[in-house]
Amino acid sequence: MTRTKNSKALVVLSGGQDSTTCLYWALDKFGADHVSSVTFDYGQRHRIELECAKNVAKHAGVSNVILPIDTFAALGGDALTDAEIDVATELNSDTGLPNTFVPGRNLIFLTFAAAFAYPRGIEHLVTGVAETDYSGYPDCREETMQSLQATLQLGMETEIEIHAPLMHLSKAETVELAVRLGALPAMSLTHTCYNGERPPCGRCPACELRAKGFAAAGVMDPLDELA
Amino acid sequence: MTRTKNSKALVVLSGGQDSTTCLYWALDKFGADHVSSVTFDYGQRHRIELECAKNVAKHAGVSNVILPIDTFAALGGDALTDAEIDVATELNSDTGLPNTFVPGRNLIFLTFAAAFAYPRGIEHLVTGVAETDYSGYPDCREETMQSLQATLQLGMETEIEIHAPLMHLSKAETVELAVRLGALPAMSLTHTCYNGERPPCGRCPACELRAKGFAAAGVMDPLDELA
Numbered sequence: 044m045t046r047t048k049n050s051k052a053l054v055v056l057s058g059g060q061d062s063t064t065c066l067y068w069a070l071d072k073f074g075a076d077h078v079s080s081v082t083f084d085y086g087q088r089h090r091i092e093l094e095c096a097k098n099v100a101k102h103a104g105v106s107n108v109i110l111p112i113d114t115f116a117a118l119g120g121d122a123l124t125d126a127e128i129d130v131a132t133e134l135n136s137d138t139g140l141p142n143t144f145v146p147g148r149n150l151i152f153l154t155f156a157a158a159f160a161y162p163r164g165i166e167h168l169v170t171g172v173a174e175t176d177y178s179g180y181p182d183c184r185e186e187t188m189q190s191l192q193a194t195l196q197l198g199m200e201t202e203i204e205i206h207a208p209l210m211h212l213s214k215a216e217t218v219e220l221a222v223r224l225g226a227l228p229a230m231s232l233t234h235t236c237y238n239g240e241r242p243p244c245g246r247c248p249a250c251e252l253r254a255k256g257f258a259a260a261g262v263m264d265p266l267d268e269l270a
Numbered sequence: 271m272t273r274t275k276n277s278k279a280l281v282v283l284s285g286g287q288d289s290t291t292c293l294y295w296a297l298d299k300f301g302a303d304h305v306s307s308v309t310f311d312y313g314q315r316h317r318i319e320l321e322c323a324k325n326v327a328k329h330a331g332v333s334n335v336i337l338p339i340d341t342f343a344a345l346g347g348d349a350l351t352d353a354e355i356d357v358a359t360e361l362n363s364d365t366g367l368p369n370t371f372v373p374g375r376n377l378i379f380l381t382f383a384a385a386f387a388y389p390r391g392i393e394h395l396v397t398g399v400a401e402t403d404y405s406g407y408p409d410c411r412e413e414t415m416q417s418l419q420a421t422l423q424l425g426m427e428t429e430i431e432i433h434a435p436l437m438h439l440s441k442a443e444t445v446e447l448a449v450r451l452g453a454l455p456a457m458s459l460t461h462t463c464y465n466g467e468r469p470p471c472g473r474c475p476a477c478e479l480r481a482k483g484f485a486a487a488g489v490m491d492p493l494d495e496l497a
Binding site for chain 1: 337339340342344345372373374378381384388418421424427
């Protein structure tokens, strides 16, 4: 990472556990005065995510801009943006991917984040994507992120860098990182549940993965105190 | 290009001269039954482009889907989507780019086109971007397109290919290609003018470039018959 004293970073903040951890990672690396966040309103069925992102950013003392993306809903056909499709617990037998897969979602998020960063002189993007536990999502892999970074640098003529500090961490290690960075209190403001419930449903794949991570790290999830 | 008998292609159709030529290139390469088109309604100040795209697609006998993108307008600050900014004839002295530069516009268009193509089994994207005459736009260069293709293949786990048949053609050569492909009659339906005028203003950089191309090819622009 080439980082000068005044480097600015933009965190893609979903309002979930991982991107919140990344926000605190960015605060630690770049300093509070140099971090801002962007959240995408892309028609996700859980509007609560947007509120969580706002609350997390406020708690952390960083700005948060919500950018709309109406295109995914127009594309249709996935369980994250189409209210008529239930979240499946099985992988799609044709594609081997979860039906929450929105093709290229993180490519779009990071490209728009780069377009937002460009006129503001921000050269560092921070994303919560991770390979571990998420191998079903090809747009979360390190190889994809490296290729996207090269594409953004070429396509916008910038030196922009993509940071994915959770890329090779297990969920338990992500929890441990959050504890070290002082991000644990903010975790009570986050949202993970695929079914959009708060307190979380505890049964969907996202809830189960989160619970496993906290259990393996031996840390109490502040969200559980809501239940 | 790996092309099997039933390969399907999706043309990113703006309603302009270049993408119209690309549509006819795709018809020639893939056959009328295997070509469809997508047009982005991204808040361009010239709504006439959408109508032109529809008319060109209809004339060519291919389907046309208009996908909305409300994000660029929310980003703001460029002359193509912000009605309060005039199109400048000079390059920006800081960035060396025209003020019609929307950072990453073609990256976004092609990524959404790939997301549209993905569930439909379409493995070929066709775009009118070109290096020649457009060196101000880094998202139009071959190196960028190659990098983006790699990113899309990794991020969506597809074999999708990006074709940019005009990449190394001059404007005159593009006109000559259009003539060879039988695309000339459709040119009367296209739109080029940055000022959104029809008949075209003839004075903006886009009109001047178009006129030069037709003149150099020794071909009458069907649009001029409107004037």
